[in-house]
Amino acid sequence: MKTMTAAKAKNAFGQMIEAAQREPVLITKQNRPVGVFMSIQDIENTIWGEEAKKAHTEGQTGQDISRTLMDKLLKNSN
16 A cells, blocks of 8 residues: 655645556555545445345345356455
8 A cells, every 4th residue: 555644645646646546545644544535436336345245144146146246346456
């Protein structure tokens, strides 16, 4: 995960957005982690992955359907 200080994130916002398209960016302030900046695609993949996992755990989908959903999400994230 890329790390960026809060000051650099503020002064180079465009660079932070570009970096977040490749991987989450950890924001630090006084050498302490204070936040993470992620692309919308990362957020959507996380939400869909959690929903598929929950549905499978609750027995709402079979293993094959869950695997298909997860494979689709992983393919879209690359």
